[in-house]
Amino acid sequence: MSALSPARRRAGSSSSGIRRGEAAAGWLFTAPVLIILGVFLLVPVLMALWVSFSDWTGRGSPFSSNVGFVGLDNYAAVTTGGGLAERDFGTALRNNAWYVLLVVPLQTALSLFLAVLVNRAILRGRGFFRTAFYFPSVTSSVAITVLWLFLFSSSGAINEVLSWLGVNGPNWFSDPSGVVHNLLGAVGVTSGPAFLTGNTLLGVSWWDWLAGPSVAMSAFILMAVFTTSGTFMLLFIAGLQNIGGDVQEAAMMDGANGWQRFWRVTLPQLKPVLFTVLTLGLIGTWQVFDQIYTGTQGGPGKTTLTPAYLSYSAAFLSQQWGQGAAIAFVLFVIIVALTILQRFVLRDRPVSRRRLRQYEVPAAASGSGADRPRAKKGAQR
Amino acid sequence: MTATASPQTTVLAEQRLDRPTRPAKHRLSRRALGWQIGLYALLIVLALIYIYPFLVQVATSFKTDAAAAADPISLAPQPFTWAAYERLFLNSDFPVWFGNSVVVTVFVTAGRVFFNSLAGYALARLQFRGRGIVFAGLIAVMAVPTVVLLIPKFLVINQLGIYDSYAGMILPLLVDAAGVFIMKNFFESIPPSVEEQARIDGAGTFRIFWSVVLPMARPALITIVILSFQGSWNELSHFVISTQSPELTTLTKGVASLASGQLSQGSQFPLKLAAAAIMTIPVAVVFFIFQRRIMNASEGAVKE
Numbered sequence: 304m305s306a307l308s309p310a311r312r313r314a315g316s317s318s319s320g321i322r323r324g325e326a327a328a329g330w331l332f333t334a335p336v337l338i339i340l341g342v343f344l345l346v347p348v349l350m351a352l353w354v355s356f357s358d359w360t361g362r363g364s365p366f367s368s369n370v371g372f373v374g375l376d377n378y379a380a381v382t383t384g385g386g387l388a389e390r391d392f393g394t395a396l397r398n399n400a401w402y403v404l405l406v407v408p409l410q411t412a413l414s415l416f417l418a419v420l421v422n423r424a425i426l427r428g429r430g431f432f433r434t435a436f437y438f439p440s441v442t443s444s445v446a447i448t449v450l451w452l453f454l455f456s457s458s459g460a461i462n463e464v465l466s467w468l469g470v471n472g473p474n475w476f477s478d479p480s481g482v483v484h485n486l487l488g489a490v491g492v493t494s495g496p497a498f499l500t501g502n503t504l505l506g507v508s509w510w511d512w513l514a515g516p517s518v519a520m521s522a523f524i525l526m527a528v529f530t531t532s533g534t535f536m537l538l539f540i541a542g543l544q545n546i547g548g549d550v551q552e553a554a555m556m557d558g559a560n561g562w563q564r565f566w567r568v569t570l571p572q573l574k575p576v577l578f579t580v581l582t583l584g585l586i587g588t589w590q591v592f593d594q595i596y597t598g599t600q601g602g603p604g605k606t607t608l609t610p611a612y613l614s615y616s617a618a619f620l621s622q623q624w625g626q627g628a629a630i631a632f633v634l635f636v637i638i639v640a641l642t643i644l645q646r647f648v649l650r651d652r653p654v655s656r657r658r659l660r661q662y663e664v665p666a667a668a669s670g671s672g673a674d675r676p677r678a679k680k681g682a683q684r
Numbered sequence: 685m686t687a688t689a690s691p692q693t694t695v696l697a698e699q700r701l702d703r704p705t706r707p708a709k710h711r712l713s714r715r716a717l718g719w720q721i722g723l724y725a726l727l728i729v730l731a732l733i734y735i736y737p738f739l740v741q742v743a744t745s746f747k748t749d750a751a752a753a754a755d756p757i758s759l760a761p762q763p764f765t766w767a768a769y770e771r772l773f774l775n776s777d778f779p780v781w782f783g784n785s786v787v788v789t790v791f792v793t794a795g796r797v798f799f800n801s802l803a804g805y806a807l808a809r810l811q812f813r814g815r816g817i818v819f820a821g822l823i824a825v826m827a828v829p830t831v832v833l834l835i836p837k838f839l840v841i842n843q844l845g846i847y848d849s850y851a852g853m854i855l856p857l858l859v860d861a862a863g864v865f866i867m868k869n870f871f872e873s874i875p876p877s878v879e880e881q882a883r884i885d886g887a888g889t890f891r892i893f894w895s896v897v898l899p900m901a902r903p904a905l906i907t908i909v910i911l912s913f914q915g916s917w918n919e920l921s922h923f924v925i926s927t928q929s930p931e932l933t934t935l936t937k938g939v940a941s942l943a944s945g946q947l948s949q950g951s952q953f954p955l956k957l958a959a960a961a962i963m964t965i966p967v968a969v970v971f972f973i974f975q976r977r978i979m980n981a982s983e984g985a986v987k988e
Contacts, residue, residue, distance in 0.1 A: 332893075339799075340859060343841075354835070395736060417730070443964070611834075631833075638829050670969075
């Protein structure tokens with residue numbers, strides 16, 4: 304933002320002297336980027352917004368005179384229509400919500416765990432381990448999905464390993480049963496109470512919302528954790544290396560054990576990185592497309608349908624362009640809203656009194672120890 | 685790397701000074717050894733989990749269909765066969781897919797290197813009215829999720845009449861906002877005095893950019909090359925919505941169609957895994973050559 308003021312200050316003098324022609328060059332240099340992003344990003348979004356309010360069928364131009372404005376009809380069809388469109392959208396949201404709910408915490412925790420393991424200065428073969436954990440992240444999601452279809456096939460490696468443990472593995476990618484339902488089934492609960500089965504949200508009963516990810520979706524969840532943990536591990540390593548050793552040292556002197564040092568000293572200092580990882584994770588997990596397109600196309604029983612894939616299939620396969628565009632915009636709103644919500648939850652706020660007490664108890668003897676972690680945080684900014 | 689070593693060793697040293705009791709120290713070192721062994725065991729198990737799938741992938745591509753199903757874990761194909769590769773290269777469109785991926789990747793990478801660095805330089809160094817707005821616009825663009833853009837992009841590509849052509853595949857990918865940021869950050873780190881010298885000698889803006897500043901930006905350029913290469917080689921959704929004819933199928937699209945059963949009866953895992961393995965090779969080669977830089981690139985992205 305500070306870039307704005309000097310730019311304005313010097314803009315007046317740019318017409319003369321040695322910096323002559325700089326303004327023209329500036330626009331010329333940025334023109335290709337601006338034009339391409341404008342034509343293939345800004346204009347398309349506006350066009351799609353129009354399509355989401357229209358009854359365009361995919362033939363001819365969406366701006367031709369026989370394409371009608373239908374207001375919020377497309378949005379209504381997928382959110383309150385009561386038909387298949389609404390049920391599919393509800394199912395897709397359900398599937399993706401479980402995916403996000405499981406993938407984001409798992410990948411964040413695993414990548415942080417890997418980073419802490421690999422970040423030790425005295426560790427031999429650090430480079431090798433980092434490479435091993437990061438490699439899945441650079442390969443394409445299509446190739447990994449093909450591999451996953453094999454590993455999780457009924458006679459695949461995963462089931463082979465499970466059989467060593469005496470477990471009869473499922474036929475992963477053709478099993479539509481929900482994991483939570485299966486767990487409940489194991490303790491004898493096979494059908495939900497009437498208030499859950501009787502009431503619906505977006506055409507899906509509450510009982511089905513609570514079904515958990517299907518077995519097929521669970522395989523995709525494991526895949527996401529497998530492929531993204533390496534990338535986020537690198538972010539955490541960078542964060543860990545930015546933390547000075549002095550605060551650790553101080554905590555050690557105050558008698559904090561390894562666990563306390565991690566939770567009370569390291570983690571609070573990693574908050575900016577944690578925020579980045581959670582945000583990227585949240586944005587990424589709501590956009591599952593490649594895996595579904597390559598692997599299951601939404602099956603079995605629509606339990607791997609995601610809003611991104613539904614948007615694609617509604618438009619390109621079913622020719623319901625308005626609905627497809629509407630789904631895309633709803634998805635966009637979900638992603639933006641969750642990112643803002645998360646920013647709000649993780650915002651910096653004054654240390655609560657309960658939290659402060661935790662710092663004060665061990666520090667009573669040494670006095671200045673209490674405000675050290677916070678002092679460091681202030682210095683970072 | 686080494687910077688982190690020193691504080692930790694001093695911590696240990698100070699701790700020992702603090703509590704010099706002998707039995708405690710002895711116990712600590714034995715426990716430390718136990719920890720160390722446990723740590724390595726854990727790391728090796730984890731590394732196996734991350735690497736083994738790829739080894740299985742390569743091994744299975746040399747197996748027969750029956751062997752792939754019967755023995756999915758073993759790394760030794762019994763019997764060993766090239767059948768999957770022969771089928772892919774001699775009896776399918778696989779070479780066409782590969783060629784298309786190469787063409788798209790080369791053009792996209794070249795375009796991104798040139799256009800991103802031009803824009804990055806302008807945003808870092810050139811004073812012009814509206815620079816702040818351009819910058820803010822780029823930030824906004826980065827926030828738009830790509831999947832949401834599938835239908836929108838198709839609409840524009842179709843309207844422009846470049847649907848199902850190389851132009852439609854390449855043009856929209858030719859620049860990326862994130863790359864502009866990487867270049868901008870790098871150019872800001874080059875001392876301005878370097879350019880002033882050239883300017884006094886009478887060099888024009890483009891000349892300064894091209895012959896003075898750009899050669900100095902090699903580390904950042906390599907980063908862009910790697911990111912663009914990986915990005916365009918692995919891209920799927922954009923090609924799904926911008927093409928339909930078989931001659932324009934890329935590797936990602938082709939292998940995805942293989943996975944969903946085209947070209948094969950039954951599961952035919954060796955064939956599919958061979959295709960996926962070949963597709964992974966170029967990315968893997970680039971990864972191992974530029975390993976250090978790739979790791980640092982993503983580290984640099986957060987440090988700002």
